[in-house]
Amino acid sequence: MRNAIRISCNRHNLKVVRDFVTAFLATYHLSDVLLNQLLVAVDEVVANLIIHANGEDDSQFLNLKLSVEDQTFTIEIEDGSSSSYQPSSYREPDLHEFIRLGKKGGVGMALVNRIMDRVEFATANNHNVCRLYKRLT
Amino acid sequence: MKVTQQASDGILTLILDGELDASSSVLLDTELTKPEILNNQKVLIDCQRLNYISSAGLGVFISHLQRFQDAGVKLVFFNMQDKVHNVFEILGLDALMTIVPSAAEATAI
Numbered sequence: 001m002r003n004a005i006r007i008s009c010n011r012h013n014l015k016v017v018r019d020f021v022t023a024f025l026a027t028y029h030l031s032d033v034l035l036n037q038l039l040v041a042v043d044e045v046v047a048n049l050i051i052h053a054n055g056e057d058d059s060q061f062l063n064l065k066l067s068v069e070d071q072t073f074t075i076e077i078e079d080g081s082s083s084s085y086q087p088s089s090y091r092e093p094d095l096h097e098f099i100r101l102g103k104k105g106g107v108g109m110a111l112v113n114r115i116m117d118r119v120e121f122a123t124a125n126n127h128n129v130c131r132l133y134k135r136l137t
Numbered sequence: 138m139k140v141t142q143q144a145s146d147g148i149l150t151l152i153l154d155g156e157l158d159a160s161s162s163v164l165l166d167t168e169l170t171k172p173e174i175l176n177n178q179k180v181l182i183d184c185q186r187l188n189y190i191s192s193a194g195l196g197v198f199i200s201h202l203q204r205f206q207d208a209g210v211k212l213v214f215f216n217m218q219d220k221v222h223n224v225f226e227i228l229g230l231d232a233l234m235t236i237v238p239s240a241a242e243a244t245a246i
Contacts, residue, residue, distance in 0.1 A: 011160040018156075018189070036189070036220035037227075043191045047159040095199070095233055104166075104200040107228055108192035114227050 001027065004065045007046075009054040017046050017064065024066045025073070028136060038134060041115045042075055044108040045130050053081040053128070071137045072117075077130045084128040085121050140168055147178040148244065154186040157194030166197045175208040181243045185216035190224055198234065211235065215243035 005020045007013040018039045025035060046062065054060040063078040093107050112119055118133040138161035139154040157165060174180060182198075198212070205212045214236040217225075225231040237243050 014158045032220045102200045104196040
């Protein structure tokens with residue numbers, strides 16, 4: 001089973017990534033809800049990197065690597081952009097306020113943090129790496 | 138993502154077919170932004186064939202909810218798949234938006 005993919009920073013590749021994760025996880029017979037949660041978490045991080053970190057620049061690429069070890073799903077997303085996400089900047093969204101203001105964005109990382117067991121962001125050798133972990137049982 | 142519209146007696150039903158992500162949600166946003174949508178008493182969102190929603194899709198609904206409320210237009214979701222409903226639940230949006238099981242209940246609200 002293919003466990004790595006390289007995509008250009010185009011938002012049309014979000015579907016490519018979801019299909020890739022779905023195919024990789026097919027043998028694990030996850031519930032619809034759990035599989036969908038994993039797709040949402042991966043999609044949110046990849047969308048942020050494509051749209052915000054890389055400004056939808058098709059000449060930039062993300063490398064994704066999946067694994068399942070000891071019943072824990074891990075995805076590693078590597079990005080070469082100069083901007084890196086600062087987890088310390090995260091604030092829990094106030095949905096009443098978002099509705100009042102008509103805000104379109106700002107709930108993606110809340111989904112990631114609530115779905116995944118562990119979320120790591122690191123910068124090394126001019127690359128940003130995000131790792132998401134979720135126990136499957 | 139495909140959005141089909143059905144209108145009758147002040148009720149507009151938007152039938153969503155496909156996946157709502159950061160790429161496809163633009164189309165839905167365009168539909169909900171049209172000024173004439175506020176001429177309806179209710180806008181019903183048929184989610185039976187909505188197979189996926191990300192924060193971008195949720196954001197479209199969040200961003201229009203107040204505008205609909207201010208205009209007295211009810212926004213009601215129905216026929217939502219469990220996995221999609223679960224994404225609303227994770228954020229607590231199920232408590233802030235009107236989601237009912239069936240078309241009959243959506244129409245009766």
